[in-house]
Amino acid sequence: MKKTTLLFFSLVLSVFGITAQTYNGKPYRKGVRPTKNVIVMIPDGTSVGVVSAARWYKIYNDLGGDNLALDPYFCGTVKTYSSNAPIGDSAPTTSCYMTGMPQQTGNVAIYPPADPENDLVKVDPEMAYQPLTTILEAARIVKNKATGLVVTVEFPHATPADCAAHHYKRGRYDVLSSQMAYQNLDVMFGGGTSLVTDDMKNHFNEKNISYYTDDISSFRNHKEGKVWSLWCERAMPYNLDRDTTQIPSLQEMTEKAIDLLSQNERGFFLMVEGSKVDWVAHANDAVGCITEFLEFDKAVKSAIDFAKEDGNTTVVVLSDHGNSGFTIGRSDLNGYDRASLDKLFGTVSKYKKTAEGLEKVLLKESPENFKEVIKTHTSIDITDEELQSLLESKNYKHDDYMTVSDGKNMIAKLVEIMNKRTYFGFTTGGHTGEEVLLAAYHPQGDVPMGMNTNIEINHYLSDALGLNTRLPEITEEVFAKHTEVFSGMNFIIDKKNPDFPVLIVKKGKKTLTVPSFKSVAYLNKEKFDLGSVTVYIDKNDTFYLPKSLADKLK
Numbered sequence: 001m002k003k004t005t006l007l008f009f010s011l012v013l014s015v016f017g018i019t020a021q022t023y024n025g026k027p028y029r030k031g032v033r034p035t036k037n038v039i040v041m042i043p044d045g046t047s048v049g050v051v052s053a054a055r056w057y058k059i060y061n062d063l064g065g066d067n068l069a070l071d072p073y074f075c076g077t078v079k080t081y082s083s084n085a086p087i088g089d090s091a092p093t094t095s096c097y098m099t100g101m102p103q104q105t106g107n108v109a110i111y112p113p114a115d116p117e118n119d120l121v122k123v124d125p126e127m128a129y130q131p132l133t134t135i136l137e138a139a140r141i142v143k144n145k146a147t148g149l150v151v152t153v154e155f156p157h158a159t160p161a162d163c164a165a166h167h168y169k170r171g172r173y174d175v176l177s178s179q180m181a182y183q184n185l186d187v188m189f190g191g192g193t194s195l196v197t198d199d200m201k202n203h204f205n206e207k208n209i210s211y212y213t214d215d216i217s218s219f220r221n222h223k224e225g226k227v228w229s230l231w232c233e234r235a236m237p238y239n240l241d242r243d244t245t246q247i248p249s250l251q252e253m254t255e256k257a258i259d260l261l262s263q264n265e266r267g268f269f270l271m272v273e274g275s276k277v278d279w280v281a282h283a284n285d286a287v288g289c290i291t292e293f294l295e296f297d298k299a300v301k302s303a304i305d306f307a308k309e310d311g312n313t314t315v316v317v318l319s320d321h322g323n324s325g326f327t328i329g330r331s332d333l334n335g336y337d338r339a340s341l342d343k344l345f346g347t348v349s350k351y352k353k354t355a356e357g358l359e360k361v362l363l364k365e366s367p368e369n370f371k372e373v374i375k376t377h378t379s380i381d382i383t384d385e386e387l388q389s390l391l392e393s394k395n396y397k398h399d400d401y402m403t404v405s406d407g408k409n410m411i412a413k414l415v416e417i418m419n420k421r422t423y424f425g426f427t428t429g430g431h432t433g434e435e436v437l438l439a440a441y442h443p444q445g446d447v448p449m450g451m452n453t454n455i456e457i458n459h460y461l462s463d464a465l466g467l468n469t470r471l472p473e474i475t476e477e478v479f480a481k482h483t484e485v486f487s488g489m490n491f492i493i494d495k496k497n498p499d500f501p502v503l504i505v506k507k508g509k510k511t512l513t514v515p516s517f518k519s520v521a522y523l524n525k526e527k528f529d530l531g532s533v534t535v536y537i538d539k540n541d542t543f544y545l546p547k548s549l550a551d552k553l554k
Helices: 003-015 048-060 090-099 135-141 158-164 173-182 198-206 216-221 250-261 276-282 286-310 341-345 355-362 367-378 384-391 401-406 410-419 454-465 471-478 547-553
Strands: 037-043 074-079 146-154 187-191 210-213 227-230 268-274 313-318 436-441 450-453 490-494 502-507 510-515 520-523 526-529 535-537 542-545
Touching: 037 090, 037 135, 037 286, 037 454, 048 286, 048 341, 048 436, 074 454, 090 135, 090 158, 090 454, 135 146, 135 158, 135 268, 135 454, 135 471, 146 158, 146 250, 146 276, 158 173, 158 268, 173 198, 187 250, 198 210, 210 216, 250 268, 250 286, 268 286, 276 286, 286 313, 286 410, 286 436, 313 454, 355 367, 355 410, 367 384, 384 410, 450 454, 471 547, 510 547, 520 547
Parallel strands: 037 268, 037 313, 074 450, 146 187, 146 268, 187 227, 210 227
Antiparallel strands: 074 436, 313 436, 490 502, 502 510, 510 520, 520 526, 535 542
């Protein structure tokens, strides 16, 4: 057994129902006083180098003080990893924050299949693909709290989906978005208007959930009641490229979410993601990394200001993984250690668009205007050779935002032009495995100190939320296998629509019909609410649903 496996063994046993009192000889769960509200804030794919650069950029540009809003609340780091690999992506890493179990690449809040040669934690092969209750679901189901998600990518992207949906494949937006709609969230702000189906809209209407698309006026004027407010067909633009008259900032969406959620007298759980720090890091766009994080930091300020005034709110700020190996200074620059603040941050501070935003402007211009347009937005006088490289770029539309830095398209060429005039470096266009930032505010000071694993963060969140019933026990009740729930009864799985199968159970004169990836069912065609979503897994041909459903057939 690998050393790492031994280190985490006691933690994982505890997560899945076996008592473990210590971790490396220390109590791993002790003395966290619950609060009414819990806010988790995730700057996706943010390495510490980005944080440092954002702080210096803020100082150089006199944007208010020498510190970031989160600086006073730094309390440690997080070792975040997948179940079978040290470098994680957003799906398994945030899933662990939400469920307490590390997962494999692509997994969304679901127990990972075993990988005995590589597993870093104890993995039970019999539990493969089991949906795992998330902190958000527990807040709603057990604590009856309001729940919300605020993001700048499309709403069923990995991190928000990790909070409110379940599947082994993060790219299954169809089944993830359906679950998120049927979770009956109190607030959902983000991108992805093209991903909302007619069925979802009908559900919103039945549940009195207001739904707005690209409508900043309705968003701002919404005063009470559940709401989905989305912008753009997929992801929202980077903050530097955003039309401020039409699209709200992450800070404004965060403040609006808190205002609405705090109307619930039982409290709330909110996850806020600075989603596109990750995307712009994949693109190796330095100014994008810095400005996206600074916008996230403004949202952090709003959340902590609320928490301090409220006196009964915990705020946890942490990244899910590193990305790009961003550094201030790189090997091909002589004397970088003697470079002044102006030399390090003067050039990048003149950039008024990300490379993506600049590309969108250039595509509307004639090539003879490229030099002037680039000068206007970056103060760069590009060379004839650089102009030619832009004109020769393939400029194809990526299927995967993770490959933007591959050097073939115009964005990559613009990034190259912009970055070579700065002192910033990147090691990769992909994720990295270093520990990530951890900051927290708790009204009584009960914050997670030192180096925490992603498993321990889940324990902390569970305690801050006041969960006396732990997540594995909740999972047993809301995500039981249909073969066990309806043992001895007649049932079939109707696969006329293979993407959304339907479970049909018959007993005497009663017929129970359970659609997949929703939170409703039908008893003799009469519709009723389940209180939690159902999940169908094709790999084992199994529905996971509330254990209490068997009572409907008694």
